[in-house]
Amino acid sequence: MRADEAADAVARLGRALAGAEARRDAVGAAIAARAAVVAEAKGRLAQRDAVDACLRDLQQDAHQRSLASFETLLTALVQEVLPGEKPVSLELATERGLPALDIGLMRPDGGREDVLEDNGGAMTNVVGMALRLIAVVKAGVGRFLALDEADCWIAPDRVPAFYRVLEDGAARLGVQCLAISHHDLGAVAAGMAVSRVAGRPATGVAIDGPAAACAAAWAPDQPGFRFVRLVDVQGFADATLPLGPGVNALIGPNNTGKSTVIRALRAVFYGEARDGLVRAGATAARIEIGVAGGRTLRFVRQPRRSPVNLWSLHEPDGSLAVERGARLETGGRDVPDWVDRLFGIRRVEDLDLHVAHQKFPVFLLGEKPAKRSAVLSIGREAGIVRDMQAIQRERVIDDQRTVREGEREITRLREVALGFADLDGIALAIDSLRRQAGALAQADDRLRRIEARAAGLGRLSAEHRAAGLRDAAFAGLPDPEAAAALGRTLAEDRHRVALGERLLAASRDRRAAEARAAILAALPSREPVPAGYEAAALLAATGGRCPACGAPAAAAHLLDGHRASPGEAA
Template sequence: MTQSDIQDALARAGRLLARLEATRDRDRDALAERTRAVAAAKGRLAQRDAIDTYLRELQQDANRRSVATFETLLTALVQEVLPGEKPVRLDLTTERGLPALDIGVERPDGGREDVLEDNGGAMTNVVGMALRLIAVVKAGVGRFLALDEADCWIAPERVPAFYRVLDDGAARLGVQCLAISHHDVAGFDAGLTVSRIAGRPETGVAIDGPSAACAAAWEPETPGFRFVRLIDVQGFADATLPLGPGVNALVGPNNHGKSTVIRALRAVFYGEVRDSLVRAGASAARVEIGVADGRVLRYVRQPKRTPVNLWSLHEADGALVQENGTVLETGGRDVPPWVERLFGITRVEDLDVHVAHQKFPVFLLGEKPARRSAVLSIGREAGLIRDMQALQRDRVTEDQRTVREGEREITRLRESLGGLDGLDALAEALRGLEGQAGDLAEAAARLRGLEALADRLARAGRLATGATDRARVLADLPGPEVGADLGRRLAEARHRAVIGRRVLAAADTLAGAQARAAALSGLPPEAPLPRDTAQAASHAARLRRLRAGLAAAAGRVAALRDLPDTAPQPVLRPDATDMAQRLSQIGRRLAEARAREAAARDGLARTEAEMAEVLARTGGRCPACGTPTAPAALLAGHRHGAGEAA
């Protein structure tokens, strides 16, 4: 394994160790956090019973205070409508840990009677109406109450008192009421707004009511319902029920559609509707309710179409209302959340508080005691207590889950950390290995230095051996005097080579001169008188120079011919072989030059002969210009005009 491999392995081991240490630290933090969370959850669970008991006592205390208030109010209402009746008593108990409410009246002997079972219908009507009115107020939502035949079991002579109590309570509590009745309440001295059913379902039911008076009673921004319009709703082709603040009454004969108004309201606000709500022969039923600021809440039931129910809110001009960019128009089977939010009419504690069902006029009294106590849970204080109880239940569930899952996670983390206990020892061992690797790297560097030094020593040894061998060879060489003589001879050989080159050049010059002499030999002794004397003088001077040059060249050639054909061969020692080879090459080159000189002379002679033949055929004239000339003049390239030919 090389040093690089060792370093790579140590680096990988370091990275793996770092990841394991990070995992260990993360698991330690998670273990500490889980331990704290489980401990806190166990501490809260240990206080669970005490908290539950406190919340129950808090609820019971609130319920007892509500019970006392309810008893006083119910007794006053009952005795107002039914003078001489026994006071109403509410008994708050518990069943299976849950509050239970018994509603009865107290006999003179201290005994208790159930309102529903032990008393007449009048008592039931009054108590039921009062419970609904109280529930609407405590709910803190939409202050609207619709009663269908709530006076059905009250003696006719006590009905006016019933409505006086209802009107007084509605006025004091700010509740708008709609009461459906078969009694003629128009003559009651109760300040009611009365509308009447007119016509028959077969031809279309109409509603006669004080529309103008109702409209004048409202301020534009005051909350409340201005009217209920029914279009193709059962027996109503198109009828409008005007509504004013306070108590409104709709009266008329039985089976003429009074309760259809209640059914329409339950369809709009509770989503309770069937296709039978649609008038026979119509494609859809429409309910419109006038609200504040001229707006209209519209509900449409359209069988065999999608959506089957459609809720929408319209401005006074008919345009759809928009909130935060959202159009308030929703289809489906469930009442849209914005309807409940804007108008506050919905089930409270799963009770039909606002709109009574005709077939179930008795409110709460027919329920079991545990169910009756739901009315006590209505209101802000009870709602806060319920929220705390729900929060406690959620917290207990969450704490139980935290303990259950946390203990499993703690066990897993401890097992995981147990497997990482040796990381510190591994880290120490890795640091030791890294130190050893560093020492090994330093030793390897020193070893490489020693190897380089050994290589240099080996090269020095080889150089020394070569120097010794060369010294031994040089010891056998001749002395300096032999070298001086050899140098002299070499200089002479070089001089002779220079002379040879000069001989070759002189031979070339001689050949040219001979060619020109031959060309000039045929000239007449006297040149004709030229017309251009300046040109003739130039030619004469040129001829004189050529003759002088020819004579000098002939002299140099004569001198060179006295030289021996070959240079003397020096006596060379074995160590001067290279110089001898160079002198031999010079001799060969000189011989080759002389051979080229002889070949040039032969070629010149042949060329002159060929030129002579050409001139003979042309009558001694130049083939190019037609002037008389000689072969030598043509070969030398001289001008040969009329003057030269002469």
Template structure:
């Protein structure tokens, strides 16, 4: 009987374990059905939410585009009275903005501003686009233009530069312009005018006569204080002193005014080559003065390795060190710390800060998505974009939850069905327990009677 009792107890333990598993699986199934049901409910609403978020983003884009249209149109009308308004045509493709820039000739009549309009208009609009891109990117508010006024009639020069005066006063945009318009009276008041003279191939090179009314900088003012070039093309050693507002460098044609732009492009964009070094010299250097006495120094030396060296000099003239970092780098490309510290560099891969004389067009010749990206039209609704991304991720998670959940529920159903079939054994085991208990009781009585019988026989 002990063997039967052991087998019965083993069967009872296995059944109890199965019943415990069944309770756990039923609870898991109930939780899964709730989770999958909620996920399915959200997925059913996905199309409506997508439409709502896209409309919300489109409205934000349109509001920002309207601001840009008004700004660019005002700029054009200031310099070129009578020109048609500037229009920005925004399209949304797969949730991403694409921007066309047009000239609005009349109701529903547009012309591509780059392909169908003249150089004066494209130059003015390009300048406006540069300012917008710089401000929107949160880079340094510095604009350097090489002959941006070359398409502008003489009588419109004061109006052209008044735009930069307004930008300096209203948004803190420091401007350095290079111009062949040597009539200082063209530029109006509050504009610092420096004059370049001499000849780049002469022994003394070219020299710069700064505006006699030099600005007295305070440490609280942001901006480039001065630019010094040594043995740089036609310049032996000259310093241009700047103001926080509009600065113009004038001089006759082909004298080397663009050397200033090339110097800054070498320092901040890494456009370096040996032909920047004055003929007969082995090295050249550029220094740019900033606030609190700091100077960014760049020099290039023929056959040196590294050929270019960037240094940040402190007020004492020594290389600046901070937190174990020494700001001195030899390289063929601009060190990362230069754009990080001075906020001058490419925006979305394009140079907005410095306009070359031979390639003044900015953004107008680029693709629609690039225009929208550089002008940060998508960033205006960045929080909406985040909502869209999170919604897409949640939908993807919900779809995975439904797929995996339904698969798991199917497995649970199979296992639950198997375990539920064992419930019929409970009564059979109960009956077996009762019968075995009766048998064991009878066995004990028989044993007792047998012992009594043996005792009686012994007593005789």
């Protein structure tokens, strides 16, 4: 292998080694980074029990404070409606590691009574109404409360106190209320907006209410619902229930459709709509709710069409409202986010706070103790603690996954790193090869210089031999003066040779001329005629020309010395 080839091979090995070292360093850095992440996750997991205990303590403390405020408010409300009744007692316990709330009444002897099981409907409804009112306020969302007829059932002599407490609480807490009742509330409270249903579902139920008074009670941008309009909704062909800012009541005989308003509200805000909501013979049911700014929230249930439910918000002129470039119109089975965001009526902690359910009229009291405690989680402080617990649970899951996946990744990376264990030995070998390649390059350079010098010596030797031959050739030559004399002699000899050659030529020419002259002198003055000579035969032999001068001649004149003309010869 030549030195340059060896150097290229070593350079390629060096580049490959550098790449392998870079990968080894990257793998090492990845192992260190992943190990640090795993160590942090293990550290957090090691503190898991302490963090969980701290959050439970915070939750317990928040629940205890909520418990005290609930207990005080409930006792005050109950005794306002039902004077002389026992104080409400709330007891927080733990079931299967979860908080559990027991709602009862405290007897004078220190014993406790269950509100739902050990008391009448009046106590149950008052406590349920009070719990719902407090929960709506603590939730910090839409301040609207709709109570169905069963929620408002109470002895006739307690009706004024019940609605007085409801009115006072709504006014103090800024909650708009709608109560469905079979009581005649005309003389209960002058400030309450009371509407009545009339007619039968078969022929169309109408609503008679103080529409003008309700409309006049609102400021244009004041939050709250101005009216509920039902078009082809069960027994209602087209009826409007006016609503004021405080407590509103809808009264009338049983089975006239009062609870249809509750079902309509649950359809709009909870998405609980069925085809049975549509009036017999109609193609769709439409619910319209007047809101702040003259807008109208509209819900349409349209069986056998897509979408089956359609929510939309309309401006006072009837056009669709637009928010951030998007039209507020959404179809589907789930309540749109913008309805929840704009009006804040939704389930909180999986509890129906705002709109009572006709079939489950007793709020919270009929639930299991573990679900009852959800009401204590309503509110800012409890919500923050609950969010912290959810974050902690998610973090624990993430940390467990991080440790599990991280340790697998570290194991894999370490196996990869084993493939780079011989890099140091390879580096030493490449260094040795690099030195050998350098020595080979130096030797090759010396060899090239030697070869160049040898070639130069060969040229010098050849030139020396040629010079020796020239010296030998010039050794027998005369000196310059003799050579010059010799040159002059040679030049003179060449001149003499040339003169001699000219003399010889002249001598030859002279002798030839003398020979011709001798021949001519011996000729007769006239040509003799040879015996038996015939001119015609002679001319035939010469081709019609004179044998002496070669000119054309005629046979008659050949011997007379007459030269025939070209015409005569012819």
